[in-house]
Amino acid sequence: MLACPRCGLPLASRDGLLACDNGHTYPTRPHLDLLPPGKRPPNEGPGDTAEMARRRAAWERRLDGETGVGERAALERYLDTIVPRLRPGALVLDLGCGTGDVLRRLGARYAQPLSMVGLDISPPMLDAAYRALRREPRAVVARASTRRRLPLRDGVVDVVLRRLAPALPDEVSRVLKPGGAYIMASFGPARWRELYDALPEAPRPKASREPALDTLLAQGFAAAEYHAWRGSELVTPLEALDRLLMGPAAFHVDQGRDLPRLQDLALEMSEDGVLRLTTDAEVTVGVKG
Numbered sequence: 001m002l003a004c005p006r007c008g009l010p011l012a013s014r015d016g017l018l019a020c021d022n023g024h025t026y027p028t029r030p031h032l033d034l035l036p037p038g039k040r041p042p043n044e045g046p047g048d049t050a051e052m053a054r055r056r057a058a059w060e061r062r063l064d065g066e067t068g069v070g071e072r073a074a075l076e077r078y079l080d081t082i083v084p085r086l087r088p089g090a091l092v093l094d095l096g097c098g099t100g101d102v103l104r105r106l107g108a109r110y111a112q113p114l115s116m117v118g119l120d121i122s123p124p125m126l127d128a129a130y131r132a133l134r135r136e137p138r139a140v141v142a143r144a145s146t147r148r149r150l151p152l153r154d155g156v157v158d159v160v161l162r163r164l165a166p167a168l169p170d171e172v173s174r175v176l177k178p179g180g181a182y183i184m185a186s187f188g189p190a191r192w193r194e195l196y197d198a199l200p201e202a203p204r205p206k207a208s209r210e211p212a213l214d215t216l217l218a219q220g221f222a223a224a225e226y227h228a229w230r231g232s233e234l235v236t237p238l239e240a241l242d243r244l245l246m247g248p249a250a251f252h253v254d255q256g257r258d259l260p261r262l263q264d265l266a267l268e269m270s271e272d273g274v275l276r277l278t279t280d281a282e283v284t285v286g287v288k289g
Contacts, residue, residue, distance in 0.1 A: 001091065001115075005144065005151040006036050028037045029125050032142040034119075034151040043166075044147045047122025048247070053099065055246035057128045060101045070233030074281035077229060078185045079105055081283050082159065085181045088112040090158040093175065095146045096120055096165020100129030100139070105135045117152070119144040150175050158182060164247075169219050182221065188228055188280030195240055195277055198265045201252045202244060205280070213284065222289030231279045237262035240275055 002011040004020035011018040011026070018026045018034075027033050048056075066072045066201070071134045086092070095104055097118025107116065118133075118141040120126055129141045144151050146167050160172050163185040172182050187205040196204045216224040235243075240262055244253050267272045 001117075001155045001156055002151055003152060005034055005149045008149065008153075010228065011151070022212050028100065031123060032140070034144040035121065036148070040168050041145075041147050044121070044145055047120065048098070049122075049250075050124040052246050053124035053128045054120065055242060056125075056134065057099045057132070059243060059246060060099060060132075060239050061218050070235075070279050071246065071281075073231065074104075074185075074229065074279065075105070077100070077227070077281065078163065078183075078283055079109060081227070082106060082161065082183055083109055085159055085183070086110055086112070086114065087158065089114070089126070091115045091117070091156060092159045092161065093150075093152065093157045094118040094161040094163075095150075095167050095172075096127050096162065096179060097129055097141060097176070098122075098125050098165075099131040100141060102140075102163060103129075104132045107133075107138060109249060112140050115141070116140070119146060119150070140221075146171075161185075163275045172218055173288060178288055180288045182216070182286040184284045186282050186284075188230070188235065190230060190280040192240075192264065192277045192279075194269075195262065195275065199244075199258050200262050201254075202249045202258075205250060215272075216284070216286035217284075220289055221286035223287040225285045226287075227283045229279075229281050232276055233279050235275045235277055237266050237273070237275060240277070 003009060004011055004024050006024050007020060007022050009020040009022055011020055016028060018028060063072050097103060097120050100118055103116045103118050116139040118129055121143060126141055126143055132140045146165055150171045154174055155177050157175045158177055158180050160176055160182045189205050191205045196202055213224040213226055237259060241255060241259055266275045269276050
C-alpha cells in the first residue's frame, strides 16, 4: 500500500524504519514520518501550530454534543456523501486529516472491514489524530505533504478525501483505482459573510468550486457532481473568534482588536449579543474513469 514519496518503490519495515529498495528510509517514531528531506516546495508551509490543533480538537469534542445545524450539519452531509461509496475492504485516504476527526466519525458509521490512511504535515495535528483514533484499529496516520508525491502505490485507493486541504490532482488520480471517488469538502463563498465584513483582515472562503467540475472531467474523471447547502447558526463572539484561531485565519486575526468588533456586530444583530451567521458548505465528487 505505502510507497516511497521520493522514488515510488514499495516500502517495507526494516530495523524499525520503513525503507524502499533504493535505500530511502523513514522513521516510524514518534510519528510515521513520510516527509522527504530537503527543500520544501515554495507553496508548502509547516502546517498547523500546536495552538491551532488544541483549539480544533476541543471544538470537535463539543461538536459531539450538538444537533445537526451549522458546521455539524455540513460535516454530517460530508459523511453522508462518503459512506455510500464504501465497500467492505475499501482503502480510504484522507488528505490533510488534521485531528483525525473525519476518520473517527467515518469509522463509527461504517462497521465493515475498512482501511483508513490519514496524511498531515503538522506534528501537533498528528498527535491529536493519534489520540482521536486510538480506539480505531483500522486507521493509520502519517506525516506527509499533500503538495508532493503521495506516499502510496499507484491505483490502490478506493476513496480520496480532501476537506479544507491542498492537493495535487495528478497525484490524486494516480493513487485512485478506476472507479474510485475523489470527495472534496469546503466552505462556500457565503460562509460567515457577516463576520468577514466586520473583520476585513481575515481571509474569506474562496469562490464556489462548482466551476471545478469541468476541470475534474478534463483530468480524466469519468463523472463529477456538486452539492451545496446554506443555512445559519448562532455563535457567540468569543466562540466565533476561537474558531477563526484554530485555522490559518489565526495568522490574520488579533483578539484584542477583533473581539470588540464581533461584540459590536452581535449587539447590532440581537439584544442577547449573539451572532447569526450564514453557513455555506460544498461537496464536490469526481469518479475516476
